[in-house]
Amino acid sequence: MKSKFGSIYFGIFGIVVLTFGIAEFIATGIGGYTNGWLDLSGTFVIWRGIILFFAGALYLASIKKFTKINQLAKSVMASIMIWIVAGVKIFSMILESIPGEEGWFNTFEGFLASYSPPYIPSLLLLPFSLVVLYYVRISERRVI
Numbered sequence: 001m002k003s004k005f006g007s008i009y010f011g012i013f014g015i016v017v018l019t020f021g022i023a024e025f026i027a028t029g030i031g032g033y034t035n036g037w038l039d040l041s042g043t044f045v046i047w048r049g050i051i052l053f054f055a056g057a058l059y060l061a062s063i064k065k066f067t068k069i070n071q072l073a074k075s076v077m078a079s080i081m082i083w084i085v086a087g088v089k090i091f092s093m094i095l096e097s098i099p100g101e102e103g104w105f106n107t108f109e110g111f112l113a114s115y116s117p118p119y120i121p122s123l124l125l126l127p128f129s130l131v132v133l134y135y136v137r138i139s140e141r142r143v144i
Contacts, residue, residue, distance in 0.1 A: 018056025020121040024049025039118035085122040
């Protein structure tokens with residue numbers, strides 16, 4: 001039962017990740033796109049698109065017999081790709097929030113404002129990619 005739920009979850013999630021990767025490619029062609037929550041612009045938008053595209057492809061490649069170790073490894077690698085991109089963005093947001101406009105350090109309001117939307121797709125996908133840790137934990141218990 002858990003294998004079937006994992007296959008369905010990561011199948012749907014893989015389609016969403018692949019769609020965001022394609023959207024980043026399209027945004028590269030039109031010079032970027034930003035709305036309330038989503039930011040598809042910046043210097044590395046093409047690289048983020050490539051990473052999300054292949055992460056989505058890895059998720060989709062892992063859905064058949066999902067709980068087998070080689071299939072689970074594909075999902076873990078796809079999640080790691082998302083975690084790296086999101087982690088770099090989180091680190092850059094932290095570093096950008098420290099210096100202020102008028103002094104060495106930002107005000108508290110300016111500090112909090114630097115964490116407001118829009119966000120890149122990897123940050124939006126990050127919490128949903130953490131589900132793979134549950135399946136790794138289940139797999140670990142089964143092996144021991």
